[in-house]
Amino acid sequence: MKTCLVVDDSKVIRKVARHILETLNFRVTEAGDGREALDSCLACAPDVVLLDWNMPVMSGMDFLRALRDSAIASRPKVVFCTTENGMAHIRAAIEAGADEYVMKPFDRETLESKLQIVGMA
Amino acid sequence: MSDGSDALKFNLPFERASPAGTMGVLTAILESRTGQQLGANRAWRIETELTPLMRDLGLASLEALAVAAQRSPTIAEQVADALLNQESSFFRDAAVLDLVARALAAMRVDHPERRLRIWSAGCSFGQEPLSLAMLFAEQPALAGAAMPEIIATDVSEAALARARSGRYSQFEIQRGLPIRRMVEWFDTDGTDWIAKPELVRRIAFRRMNLVAGALPSGRFDVVLCRNVLLYLTPEDRRQILDRFATILQPGGVLVLGAGETTIGQTEAFQPSPTYRGLYERDASSV
Numbered sequence: 001m002k003t004c005l006v007v008d009d010s011k012v013i014r015k016v017a018r019h020i021l022e023t024l025n026f027r028v029t030e031a032g033d034g035r036e037a038l039d040s041c042l043a044c045a046p047d048v049v050l051l052d053w054n055m056p057v058m059s060g061m062d063f064l065r066a067l068r069d070s071a072i073a074s075r076p077k078v079v080f081c082t083t084e085n086g087m088a089h090i091r092a093a094i095e096a097g098a099d100e101y102v103m104k105p106f107d108r109e110t111l112e113s114k115l116q117i118v119g120m121a
Numbered sequence: 122m123s124d125g126s127d128a129l130k131f132n133l134p135f136e137r138a139s140p141a142g143t144m145g146v147l148t149a150i151l152e153s154r155t156g157q158q159l160g161a162n163r164a165w166r167i168e169t170e171l172t173p174l175m176r177d178l179g180l181a182s183l184e185a186l187a188v189a190a191q192r193s194p195t196i197a198e199q200v201a202d203a204l205l206n207q208e209s210s211f212f213r214d215a216a217v218l219d220l221v222a223r224a225l226a227a228m229r230v231d232h233p234e235r236r237l238r239i240w241s242a243g244c245s246f247g248q249e250p251l252s253l254a255m256l257f258a259e260q261p262a263l264a265g266a267a268m269p270e271i272i273a274t275d276v277s278e279a280a281l282a283r284a285r286s287g288r289y290s291q292f293e294i295q296r297g298l299p300i301r302r303m304v305e306w307f308d309t310d311g312t313d314w315i316a317k318p319e320l321v322r323r324i325a326f327r328r329m330n331l332v333a334g335a336l337p338s339g340r341f342d343v344v345l346c347r348n349v350l351l352y353l354t355p356e357d358r359r360q361i362l363d364r365f366a367t368i369l370q371p372g373g374v375l376v377l378g379a380g381e382t383t384i385g386q387t388e389a390f391q392p393s394p395t396y397r398g399l400y401e402r403d404a405s406s407v
């Protein structure tokens with residue numbers, strides 16, 4: 001069973017994502033900001049991280065940079081999941097090393113499709 | 122007093138003179154235009170699928186829609202469009218498309234003298250031919266002047282109009298399309314994503330009803346007809362497959378949808394020994 005870490009400051013979004021991911025056979029852990037997400041990556045090495053952009057404490061982008069610079073050995077796939085749907089943001093995410101990008105609002109098919117693309121579903 | 126008709130009337134969700142007649146008219150429109158027969162298992166969906174059109178036209182019931190469609194070919198066409206399943210996605214069954222690109226690269230080596238040609242039959246909103254055009258552009262063996270000619274056809278003029286526009290909603294664009302290709306080959310317009318003109322230009326879109334027997338002219342190296350034949354009768358399926366065989370180049374391949382096969386449908390094709398899941402003309406029956 002693959003593990004997905006859902007990082008979003010909205011409890012509602014985390015719940016929706018968790019529900020979809022569980023039907024796709026993922027084990028799900030949650031984090032409310034980038035800082036918590038880093039800790040969680042150290043603790044439980046998820047296979048994939050579903051990552052919001054704008055969050056308090058540490059943004060998705062800062063998390064991604066920190067993850068890249070960290071000593072965390074098993075590098076998870078990172079799928080942004082955000083309302084930042086402009087071309088500039090998407091390019092910046094790719095440049096920073098994101099593997100895929102989900103534009104909110106999302107549905108089950110979108111999530112499944114993107115997870116398939118990164119080889120996780 | 123009761124001859125049964127009252128009971129029937131009271132069980133109906135709303136008043137209709139002849140519900141069976143209405144359904145018959147609507148399904149006959151679809152069948153005469155596309156060859157598709159709506160089985161009883163889908164009949165219950167007709168109402169759901171036609172309600173938006175009914176509302177757009179300001180009609181109060183399916184019956185009124187059936188009457189209008191019999192008077193107006195334009196409305197009949199809209200009815201057929203609404204009843205067609207046009208679901209598609211980018212890079213659908215991606216491994217199969219990679220295989221197609223590999224087959225074409227090999228054909229390119231065998232036939233450096235001519236331009237390779239492929240036909241996407243039942244192309245819906247263009248996701249399949251666009252995916253192929255992206256794939257080709259990214260492979261030196263198939264890019265630039267070596268790019269195969271892509272003909273894409275569908276029975277639905279509305280689907281083709283959308284395909285030619287290259288415009289996709291945020292939901293459509295996220296089905297199957299990797300993010301890197303999305304930013305490379307598309308521009309944004311509000312929340313819509315629009316394929317770059319240089320990509321769309323590589324595809325010739327044409328209206329064509331497979332059941333009516335029309336074929337694009339010339340021969341093809343690859344024919345893709347995925348998730349289309351399953352909606353047709355076995356007899357139409359066989360005839361269409363046999364026609365595909367007549368326009369394939371020697372060594373050409375046929376590509377069907379993931380759940381489809383030529384086996385048991387026609388003798389004209391056999392599974393390709395080289396490309397797993399694709400079909401070749403049966404040499405003995407040509």
Ligand SMILES: C[S@@+](CC[C@H](N)C(=O)[O-])C[C@H]1O[C@@H](n2cnc3c(N)ncnc32)[C@H](O)[C@@H]1O
Pocket residue numbers: 154155156157205206207208209210213242243244245246249274275276277280329330331332333346347348349352378
């Ligand atoms: C489910 S879509 C499949 C699209 C694409 N080939 C794919 O696999 O994703 C089926 C398409 O076939 C088209 N179609 C249905 N009947 C047809 C016919 N008789 N001739 C040509 N196209 C037809 C529909 O309009 C629709 O766009």
